[in-house]
């Protein structure tokens with residue numbers, strides 16, 4: 048058969064090339080992945096420009112104000128300060144997402160963790176490293192327990208994790224209000240309505256001011272949070288755990304196909320519980336930048352970091368680098384929304400519109416990217432095969 | 438006469454492969470047209486293009502002489518094309534009627550669903566094509582063959598004149614295949630055009646009017662069944678002669694690999710779905726478990742691998758009690774598992790092949806290094822599986838869902854066999870695999886058997902069950918009702934044991950156990966008998 052010899056040759060050749068092609072296509076894939084969130088951002092710029100024009104504002108002016116503002120060193124520092132807890136929160140949410148668990152409870156977890164960590168930190172005097180470690184570990188343990196509680200409800204009582212975590216968020220707020228009142232009564236809170244006992248200097252994570260100071264002078268009171276280091280560690284550990292360990296494999300397998308994972312020896316309950324514990328433990332770190340900054344838990348403690356973390360995880364597709372991009376984008380919008388208020392070039396609500404548009408378009412963006420990727424790969428296959436047969 | 442379907446120059450490329458390469462296909466109206474070819478030859482892709490699920494990169498399609506371009510299945514349905522997928526898409530909790538009208542519910546006044554009209558139409562359709570269904574049966578109570586009939590009716594209900602069936606016989610036992618073919622002939626008589634994919638070449642010769650053979654994405658021949666033999670077809674598919682299957686000699690030993698005693702499993706309502714089952718699988722033995730689907734096989738397998746809770750009884754693997762061990766513990770102590778539904782329990786469809794190759798083995802070498810996942814080892818093993826089991830894929834980084842059905846199956850079988858299990862629980866191991874690869878899988882199982890692997894084989898393919906097994910046990914309504922000798926039984930006879938119609942005679946043919954290993958036959962037999970005694974009357 049003549050045609051069989053032809054096909055045999057043309058089959059051998061491309062195989063070798065395909066593996067090489069697979070390697071150089073990886074870089075392209077990474078670039079393509081970044082395309083979706085950036086594309087969504089650009090689209091949201093256009094959409095909000097249209098809204099601004101319709102509302103009678105000048106979008107160019109507003110954009111100029113935002114960019115001018117963002118080019119200042121102290122604004123950049125504040126952007127990173129805002130991005131840091133968002134990043135940790137995003138990773139916490141992503142751990143749950145990877146297992147198809149929708150952990151809405153980071154909100155409650157980080158608040159519980161923060162108040163307990165602040166309380167413990169304020170109550171002891173220890174050498175610096177131990178003091179800081181104790182505070183961070185307390186935060187992780189409390190966050191983990193709070194997340195684990197939702198996990199137990201899910202695995203042993205069949206309470207849907209969304210419902211469970213939402214309820215636990217409510218319970219957390221109640222518990223915190225009660226604790227604050229009780230500590231006040233016991234005299235543990237120094238000034239009424241101000242917060243927990245301040246943490247001694249020894250318990251405060253050092254700032255990273257030496258980095259921005261390489262580029263210029265910081266204003267007094269301006270600090271780059273030391274939690275940035277913790278956030279980076281969290282990101283690296285998240286990546287390694289998920290992609291390089293058997294545990295991470297089990298976690299992802301359960302998320303991808305629970306039945307197949309179970310037949311493959313992954314205990315579904317244990318994994319769900321572990322995921323909620325870990326998600327909670329990481330979530331416990333979300334509020335620590337604020338605690339170290341203010342030295343105490345006070346009634347004005349920052350909220351919504353948990354919910355924004357979900358958005359950030361979604362933007363970054365649960366990928367450690369992607370979440371960082373998402374967190375920075377969110378922080379940029381945060382930091383620049385202030386300036387719009389000052390300059391009055393645009394209503395600051397435009398930032399919320401942009402966020403909404405980004406979240407909606409990024410989903411579409413990822414799908415477009417997937418198709419483009421498949422299209423180009425197919426075309427390249429055709430080209431290679433044509434080359435091989437000619 | 439205008440052709441019902443005329444595809445010309447269809448080309449479809451995927452990353453790394455050309456699934457269809459300038460394929461042409463001509464189907465006359467009112468004929469039964471078979472499409473044959475190896476795994477990955479491009480059959481399903483071609484059907485999906487015809488049904489509007491995928492759009493071709495090149496080529497034209499004509500339906501009844503008119504050029505068409507589909508952007509979704511809705512367009513194809515509009516043109517009178519219907520498709521029954523290999524994986525049924527029915528909602529188990531709904532009735533036949535509800536499933537059939539799902540998505541096209543006739544509306545009466547006030548937006549209510551007009552069930553009366555729907556039922557009348559359904560019965561009309563059933564009558565016209567000689568398809569017998571009860572509109573009020575719950576899907577989950579139906580057998581596989583009946584579910585398939587519902588899928589076909591569903592398509593006809595929507596007015597299809599061209600019917601595409603992707604591997605319809607893969608999940609059926611012989612009498613269901615006969616039933617299906619009877620239905621297909623009636624459909625044909627009523628003017629339907631049928632296009633179907635099948636790996637069993639005798640079936641193809643039996644039912645098809647015309648056969649198109651694909652190889653590596655190209656049409657190699659269109660032939661009439663009268664002009665060819667199964668051997669000719671196979672040769673066209675593969676491009677060379679088929680290897681002759683290994684002749685098998687019994688390798689059954691008297692060492693027990695898997696011993697099951699008094700196994701009872703309950704369903705959600707605490708009724709036994711598996712009642713006091715005892716069975717012994719020896720090292721080097723293949724025990725075939727025959728039965729109509731839904732008689733407790735799934736629970737039996739689940740109890741052995743550990744996904745099903747054991748109410749009573751013991752399961753010993755090489756002497757070690759495992760009835761209450763974790764799945765992981767059991768898999769790690771040497772139980773290999775080929776699940777009956779590869780996509781449901783066997784694969785992570787959206788993970789790369791090398792992660793799929795690790796599933797079930799992820800805590801062991803070469804996939805793990807202590808607690809670390811060994812990507813290098815995993816990739817290496819996957820490459821080995823790929824070449825050893827001839828998994829056709831451009832590379833192992835692609836996700837499992839981009840493999841053709843048969844190649845997905847080969848990957849699973851390869852992953853289990855490569856781990857050298859002591860006991861293999863194989864449910865329909867060659868389902869959807871082409872004949873060449875099927876022979877290879879059988880050879881692999883026989884080779885491992887010779888090395889002492891014990892196998893529990895479940896298969897709807899009775900030829901496979903008889904050909905591969907050293908002993909056959911029959912499961913009926915959760916009990917083992919007969920132990921049979923594959924050397925003397927025919928598929929027909931086995932079929933009647935399975936439906937329970939020959940249950941009472943089960944004890945009579947106790948003449949020779951498995952001819953090759955008489956001493957071992959007493960094992961499963963002596964435990965099989967009391968069970969069959971119990972099962973005889975009450976149900």
Ligand SMILES: Nc1ncnc2c1ncn2[C@@H]1O[C@H](COP(=O)(O)OP(=O)(O)OP(=O)(O)O)[C@@H](O)[C@H]1O
Nearest residue numbers: 451456476477478479480481482839840841842843
């Ligand atoms: N969605 C997809 N993405 C990438 N490649 C694909 C996709 N679908 C099919 N392919 C590739 O196209 C080729 C043909 O696949 P197809 O499913 O048509 O085979 P098949 O003839 O139906 O085989 P089988 O008998 O195993 O079902 C295979 O090499 C397969 O890997």
Ligand SMILES: [Mg+2]
Nearest residue numbers: 480481841842
């Ligand atoms: Mg197929």
